[in-house]
Amino acid sequence: MALRPILVAPDPRLKQVSEPVSEVTDELRRLMDDMLETMYAAPGIGLAAIQIGVAKRVIVIDLGKPKDEPDGDDEEGEASSKKEKRDPDPMYFVNPEIVWASDDLVLCEEGCLSVPDLYDEVERPARVKVRYLDYHGKRQEIDCEGMLAVCIQHEMDHLEGVLFIDHLSRLKREMMLKKLQKSRKRETVG
Numbered sequence: 052m053a054l055r056p057i058l059v060a061p062d063p064r065l066k067q068v069s070e071p072v073s074e075v076t077d078e079l080r081r082l083m084d085d086m087l088e089t090m091y092a093a094p095g096i097g098l099a100a101i102q103i104g105v106a107k108r109v110i111v112i113d114l115g116k117p118k119d120e121p122d123g124d125d126e127e128g129e130a131s132s133k134k135e136k137r138d139p140d141p142m143y144f145v146n147p148e149i150v151w152a153s154d155d156l157v158l159c160e161e162g163c164l165s166v167p168d169l170y171d172e173v174e175r176p177a178r179v180k181v182r183y184l185d186y187h188g189k190r191q192e193i194d195c196e197g198m199l200a201v202c203i204q205h206e207m208d209h210l211e212g213v214l215f216i217d218h219l220s221r222l223k224r225e226m227m228l229k230k231l232q233k234s235r236k237r238e239t240v241g
């Protein structure tokens with residue numbers, strides 16, 4: 052696995068529409084491994100391939116799962132290691148499609164690794180059903196609510212070249228982009 056640099060707005064590559072994946076190959080799995088490692092290192096809870104400059108419809112998410120939660124299909128049986136931290140719970144989505152969205156909306160504060168250190172509230176459907184291919188190329192469907200619903204919709208926006216700041220007013224968006232450019236200049240100078 053390898054860490055990849057994360058693109059930061061207003062990098063024009065982030066506005067690209069990503070291409071569907073024709074087949075889940077070992078090469079694609081290597082990309083997903085790199086994405087996960089890059090996301091963990093950032094650290095973040097979701098990453099789309101375009102954020103590391105690869106215009107493919109692939110996203111990874113890890114919201115973690117509580118350590119104490121009994122988990123039927125978990126065979127690790129690590130009852131001894133009780134920490135405050137959550138267990139890793141990596142999720143891989145290839146060619147994700149929203150096949151249903153709830154009418155009720157939820158307002159949630161979002162941030163983005165490509166819009167570092169800036170946060171604002173975005174309104175989205177509270178629940179969505181997503182169809183996708185998993186890490187092994189198997190067709191799956193998942194009902195998402197809470198953080199997962201917010202996160203998956205945020206990441207799927209990236210596949211269309213849309214950032215969370217594109218959901219804000221033009222004034223707010225331009226302020227945020229100005230801040231990003233300022234902090235980037237400081238980094239180049241320093």
Ligand code: NI
Binds near residue numbers: 162164165206209
């Ligand atoms: Ni993002």
